[in-house]
Amino acid sequence: MSAKITYVVGAVVLVFYFVLAGTRGVWLIQAGTPVTVVFGVAVLILPLIGAWFLWQNTRFVTRANALAAELDAEGGLPVDELARTPDGRIDRDSADAVFARRRAETEDAPDDWRCWFRLAVAYRDARDTPRARKAMQRAIALHDGRPVRA
Template identity: 75%
Template structure:
Protein backbone atom coordinates (compact mmCIF):
# COMPACT_ATOMS: atom_id res chain seq x y z
CA UNK A 1 0.00 0.00 0.00
CA UNK A 2 2.86 2.37 0.83
CA UNK A 3 4.35 1.80 -2.63
CA UNK A 4 1.04 2.74 -4.29
CA UNK A 5 0.79 5.96 -2.31
CA UNK A 6 4.39 6.85 -3.13
CA UNK A 7 3.77 6.09 -6.80
CA UNK A 8 0.68 8.33 -6.95
CA UNK A 9 2.49 11.16 -5.15
CA UNK A 10 5.42 10.88 -7.56
CA UNK A 11 3.06 10.79 -10.56
CA UNK A 12 1.19 13.86 -9.28
CA UNK A 13 4.43 15.78 -8.79
CA UNK A 14 5.51 14.83 -12.32
CA UNK A 15 2.19 16.00 -13.77
CA UNK A 16 2.57 19.37 -12.00
CA UNK A 17 6.11 19.59 -13.37
CA UNK A 18 4.90 18.76 -16.88
CA UNK A 19 2.26 21.50 -16.65
CA UNK A 20 4.82 24.05 -15.47
CA UNK A 21 7.32 23.13 -18.18
CA UNK A 22 4.56 23.12 -20.80
CA UNK A 23 3.37 26.57 -19.76
CA UNK A 24 6.95 27.87 -20.10
CA UNK A 25 7.14 26.35 -23.56
CA UNK A 26 3.88 28.02 -24.59
CA UNK A 27 5.10 31.31 -23.16
CA UNK A 28 8.24 31.05 -25.29
CA UNK A 29 6.17 30.28 -28.40
CA UNK A 30 3.85 33.23 -27.74
CA UNK A 31 6.85 35.55 -27.59
CA UNK A 32 7.04 35.07 -31.34
CA UNK A 33 10.67 35.32 -32.39
CA UNK A 34 12.20 32.44 -34.32
CA UNK A 35 14.57 31.71 -31.42
CA UNK A 36 11.91 31.65 -28.69
CA UNK A 37 9.51 29.61 -30.87
CA UNK A 38 12.29 27.07 -31.51
CA UNK A 39 13.10 26.85 -27.79
CA UNK A 40 9.39 26.72 -26.94
CA UNK A 41 8.81 23.74 -29.22
CA UNK A 42 11.90 22.02 -27.80
CA UNK A 43 10.66 22.64 -24.26
CA UNK A 44 7.20 21.25 -25.12
CA UNK A 45 8.75 17.99 -26.30
CA UNK A 46 9.96 17.19 -22.75
CA UNK A 47 6.49 17.03 -21.15
CA UNK A 48 5.17 14.97 -24.07
CA UNK A 49 7.94 12.41 -23.58
CA UNK A 50 7.40 12.52 -19.82
CA UNK A 51 3.66 11.94 -20.08
CA UNK A 52 4.22 9.04 -22.48
CA UNK A 53 6.79 7.48 -20.12
CA UNK A 54 4.52 7.95 -17.09
CA UNK A 55 1.59 6.39 -18.98
CA UNK A 56 3.62 3.36 -20.11
CA UNK A 57 5.04 2.86 -16.61
CA UNK A 58 1.56 3.11 -15.07
CA UNK A 59 0.26 0.50 -17.53
CA UNK A 60 3.17 -1.80 -16.64
CA UNK A 61 2.63 -1.47 -12.88
CA UNK A 62 -1.13 -1.93 -13.19
CA UNK A 63 -0.77 -5.06 -15.34
CA UNK A 64 1.92 -6.52 -13.04
CA UNK A 65 -0.37 -5.97 -10.04
CA UNK A 66 -3.25 -7.66 -11.87
CA UNK A 67 -1.06 -10.67 -12.62
CA UNK A 68 0.05 -10.78 -8.99
CA UNK A 69 -3.56 -10.74 -7.80
CA UNK A 70 -4.47 -13.49 -10.27
CA UNK A 71 -1.52 -15.63 -9.19
CA UNK A 72 -2.35 -15.05 -5.53
CA UNK A 73 -5.94 -16.16 -6.13
CA UNK A 74 -4.56 -19.36 -7.67
CA UNK A 75 -2.26 -19.86 -4.68
CA UNK A 76 0.80 -19.65 -6.94
CA UNK A 77 2.73 -16.75 -5.44
CA UNK A 78 6.25 -17.75 -4.44
CA UNK A 79 7.14 -18.05 -0.78
CA UNK A 80 10.03 -15.85 0.32
CA UNK A 81 12.64 -18.48 1.06
CA UNK A 82 15.71 -16.28 0.71
CA UNK A 83 18.06 -16.20 3.67
CA UNK A 84 19.03 -12.76 4.90
CA UNK A 85 21.77 -11.32 7.06
CA UNK A 86 21.05 -9.33 10.21
CA UNK A 87 20.60 -6.15 8.10
CA UNK A 88 17.98 -7.73 5.86
CA UNK A 89 20.21 -8.16 2.81
CA UNK A 90 19.79 -11.36 0.86
CA UNK A 91 22.63 -13.83 1.23
CA UNK A 92 24.20 -14.56 -2.13
CA UNK A 93 24.26 -18.37 -1.73
CA UNK A 94 20.58 -18.39 -0.88
CA UNK A 95 19.74 -16.20 -3.87
CA UNK A 96 21.76 -18.36 -6.27
CA UNK A 97 19.85 -21.45 -5.17
CA UNK A 98 16.45 -19.78 -5.61
CA UNK A 99 17.45 -18.31 -8.98
CA UNK A 100 18.58 -21.73 -10.18
CA UNK A 101 15.19 -23.20 -9.27
CA UNK A 102 13.25 -20.31 -10.82
CA UNK A 103 15.32 -20.40 -14.02
CA UNK A 104 14.86 -24.17 -14.27
CA UNK A 105 11.11 -23.71 -13.80
CA UNK A 106 11.10 -21.08 -16.55
CA UNK A 107 13.18 -23.26 -18.90
CA UNK A 108 10.81 -26.19 -18.30
CA UNK A 109 7.77 -24.04 -19.12
CA UNK A 110 8.96 -21.08 -21.21
CA UNK A 111 5.43 -20.27 -22.33
CA UNK A 112 3.96 -20.08 -18.83
CA UNK A 113 3.52 -16.52 -17.58
CA UNK A 114 3.42 -17.78 -13.97
CA UNK A 115 7.00 -19.05 -14.06
CA UNK A 116 8.20 -15.75 -15.56
CA UNK A 117 6.30 -13.84 -12.88
CA UNK A 118 7.97 -15.86 -10.13
CA UNK A 119 11.38 -15.32 -11.77
CA UNK A 120 10.68 -11.57 -11.87
CA UNK A 121 9.90 -11.66 -8.14
CA UNK A 122 13.20 -13.44 -7.44
CA UNK A 123 15.13 -10.85 -9.44
CA UNK A 124 13.27 -8.04 -7.67
CA UNK A 125 14.07 -9.50 -4.26
CA UNK A 126 17.74 -9.57 -5.23
CA UNK A 127 17.51 -5.94 -6.35
CA UNK A 128 18.26 -6.81 -9.98
CA UNK A 129 15.73 -4.36 -11.40
CA UNK A 130 16.59 -4.61 -15.12
CA UNK A 131 16.20 -8.40 -15.17
CA UNK A 132 13.11 -8.22 -12.96
CA UNK A 133 11.48 -5.77 -15.35
CA UNK A 134 12.33 -7.86 -18.43
CA UNK A 135 10.99 -11.03 -16.80
CA UNK A 136 7.80 -9.22 -15.76
CA UNK A 137 7.36 -7.79 -19.27
CA UNK A 138 7.64 -11.31 -20.64
CA UNK A 139 5.09 -12.58 -18.08
CA UNK A 140 2.68 -9.81 -19.09
CA UNK A 141 3.15 -10.54 -22.81
CA UNK A 142 2.62 -14.27 -22.31
CA UNK A 143 -0.47 -13.66 -20.16
CA UNK A 144 -1.94 -11.36 -22.81
CA UNK A 145 -1.12 -13.79 -25.64
CA UNK A 146 1.21 -11.29 -27.34
CA UNK A 147 4.25 -12.45 -29.30
CA UNK A 148 7.38 -12.71 -27.17
CA UNK A 149 10.89 -12.04 -28.44
CA UNK A 150 13.37 -14.84 -27.85
Protein backbone atom coordinates in the same frame (compact mmCIF):
# COMPACT_ATOMS: atom_id res chain seq x y z
CA MET B 1 0.15 0.39 0.41
CA SER B 2 2.82 3.03 1.06
CA ALA B 3 4.44 2.17 -2.30
CA LYS B 4 1.15 2.95 -4.07
CA ILE B 5 0.80 6.23 -2.23
CA THR B 6 4.38 7.16 -3.07
CA TYR B 7 3.79 6.28 -6.73
CA VAL B 8 0.60 8.34 -6.93
CA VAL B 9 2.20 11.33 -5.20
CA GLY B 10 5.19 11.13 -7.54
CA ALA B 11 2.90 10.88 -10.56
CA VAL B 12 0.86 13.89 -9.45
CA VAL B 13 4.02 15.94 -8.94
CA LEU B 14 5.26 14.92 -12.39
CA VAL B 15 1.94 15.84 -14.02
CA PHE B 16 2.07 19.22 -12.28
CA TYR B 17 5.60 19.70 -13.66
CA PHE B 18 4.46 18.65 -17.15
CA VAL B 19 1.64 21.21 -17.08
CA LEU B 20 3.92 23.92 -15.72
CA ALA B 21 6.68 23.27 -18.27
CA GLY B 22 4.12 22.85 -21.06
CA THR B 23 2.52 26.23 -20.38
CA ARG B 24 5.97 27.85 -20.37
CA GLY B 25 6.70 26.23 -23.71
CA VAL B 26 3.44 27.48 -25.16
CA TRP B 27 4.17 31.00 -23.88
CA LEU B 28 7.58 30.93 -25.52
CA ILE B 29 6.05 29.79 -28.82
CA GLN B 30 3.39 32.51 -28.58
CA ALA B 31 6.11 35.15 -28.22
CA GLY B 32 6.72 34.50 -31.90
CA THR B 33 10.41 35.26 -32.34
CA PRO B 34 12.52 32.54 -33.93
CA VAL B 35 14.60 32.02 -30.78
CA THR B 36 11.61 31.78 -28.42
CA VAL B 37 9.79 29.41 -30.79
CA VAL B 38 12.82 27.08 -30.85
CA PHE B 39 13.11 27.25 -27.05
CA GLY B 40 9.36 26.74 -26.69
CA VAL B 41 9.43 23.60 -28.82
CA ALA B 42 12.44 22.33 -26.86
CA VAL B 43 10.66 22.99 -23.56
CA LEU B 44 7.56 21.13 -24.81
CA ILE B 45 9.56 18.04 -25.78
CA LEU B 46 10.61 17.20 -22.22
CA PRO B 47 7.08 17.07 -20.77
CA LEU B 48 5.92 15.00 -23.74
CA ILE B 49 8.71 12.47 -23.22
CA GLY B 50 8.04 12.48 -19.48
CA ALA B 51 4.31 11.97 -19.96
CA TRP B 52 4.96 9.06 -22.33
CA PHE B 53 7.37 7.49 -19.82
CA LEU B 54 4.90 7.97 -16.95
CA TRP B 55 2.11 6.41 -19.04
CA GLN B 56 4.26 3.39 -19.98
CA ASN B 57 5.40 2.89 -16.41
CA THR B 58 1.85 3.18 -15.06
CA ARG B 59 0.61 0.61 -17.61
CA PHE B 60 3.45 -1.74 -16.62
CA VAL B 61 2.71 -1.44 -12.90
CA THR B 62 -1.04 -1.86 -13.44
CA ARG B 63 -0.54 -4.99 -15.55
CA ALA B 64 1.99 -6.47 -13.12
CA ASN B 65 -0.42 -5.87 -10.22
CA ALA B 66 -3.23 -7.52 -12.19
CA LEU B 67 -1.04 -10.59 -12.74
CA ALA B 68 -0.18 -10.64 -9.04
CA ALA B 69 -3.88 -10.51 -8.13
CA GLU B 70 -4.68 -13.32 -10.56
CA LEU B 71 -1.81 -15.47 -9.27
CA ASP B 72 -2.85 -14.72 -5.69
CA ALA B 73 -6.40 -15.87 -6.46
CA GLU B 74 -4.92 -19.12 -7.78
CA GLY B 75 -2.79 -19.49 -4.66
CA GLY B 76 0.42 -19.34 -6.68
CA LEU B 77 2.11 -16.20 -5.41
CA PRO B 78 5.76 -16.84 -4.59
CA VAL B 79 7.15 -16.22 -1.13
CA ASP B 80 10.51 -14.59 -0.46
CA GLU B 81 12.77 -17.59 0.03
CA LEU B 82 16.03 -15.69 0.09
CA ALA B 83 18.09 -16.08 3.25
CA ARG B 84 19.41 -12.84 4.69
CA THR B 85 22.50 -11.96 6.68
CA PRO B 86 22.02 -10.25 10.06
CA ASP B 87 22.38 -6.83 8.39
CA GLY B 88 19.61 -7.66 5.90
CA ARG B 89 21.69 -8.43 2.83
CA ILE B 90 20.80 -11.38 0.70
CA ASP B 91 22.91 -14.49 1.18
CA ARG B 92 24.45 -15.24 -2.24
CA ASP B 93 24.23 -19.02 -1.82
CA SER B 94 20.54 -18.79 -0.97
CA ALA B 95 19.93 -16.48 -3.93
CA ASP B 96 21.78 -18.78 -6.33
CA ALA B 97 19.67 -21.74 -5.21
CA VAL B 98 16.40 -19.82 -5.60
CA PHE B 99 17.40 -18.48 -9.02
CA ALA B 100 18.46 -21.94 -10.19
CA ARG B 101 15.06 -23.31 -9.17
CA ARG B 102 13.15 -20.44 -10.78
CA ARG B 103 15.20 -20.59 -13.99
CA ALA B 104 14.70 -24.36 -14.22
CA GLU B 105 10.97 -23.86 -13.72
CA THR B 106 10.96 -21.25 -16.48
CA GLU B 107 13.01 -23.43 -18.83
CA ASP B 108 10.60 -26.33 -18.26
CA ALA B 109 7.59 -24.14 -19.11
CA PRO B 110 8.88 -21.19 -21.18
CA ASP B 111 5.39 -20.18 -22.29
CA ASP B 112 3.88 -20.07 -18.79
CA TRP B 113 3.49 -16.50 -17.58
CA ARG B 114 3.31 -17.72 -13.98
CA CYS B 115 6.88 -19.06 -14.12
CA TRP B 116 8.15 -15.78 -15.55
CA PHE B 117 6.24 -13.84 -12.89
CA ARG B 118 7.86 -15.88 -10.11
CA LEU B 119 11.29 -15.40 -11.71
CA ALA B 120 10.66 -11.65 -11.86
CA VAL B 121 9.77 -11.62 -8.17
CA ALA B 122 12.95 -13.51 -7.33
CA TYR B 123 15.00 -10.96 -9.29
CA ARG B 124 13.20 -8.11 -7.55
CA ASP B 125 13.81 -9.64 -4.13
CA ALA B 126 17.49 -9.76 -5.03
CA ARG B 127 17.31 -6.11 -6.15
CA ASP B 128 18.19 -6.97 -9.76
CA THR B 129 15.74 -4.49 -11.24
CA PRO B 130 16.69 -4.74 -14.94
CA ARG B 131 16.26 -8.52 -15.01
CA ALA B 132 13.12 -8.31 -12.87
CA ARG B 133 11.56 -5.83 -15.28
CA LYS B 134 12.43 -7.92 -18.36
CA ALA B 135 11.05 -11.08 -16.78
CA MET B 136 7.85 -9.26 -15.77
CA GLN B 137 7.47 -7.78 -19.26
CA ARG B 138 7.73 -11.30 -20.65
CA ALA B 139 5.14 -12.56 -18.14
CA ILE B 140 2.77 -9.76 -19.15
CA ALA B 141 3.26 -10.47 -22.87
CA LEU B 142 2.69 -14.21 -22.37
CA HIS B 143 -0.42 -13.55 -20.29
CA ASP B 144 -1.81 -11.19 -22.92
CA GLY B 145 -1.03 -13.66 -25.73
CA ARG B 146 1.38 -11.30 -27.45
CA PRO B 147 4.47 -12.58 -29.24
CA VAL B 148 7.59 -12.72 -27.11
CA ARG B 149 11.11 -12.14 -28.33
CA ALA B 150 13.46 -15.00 -27.57
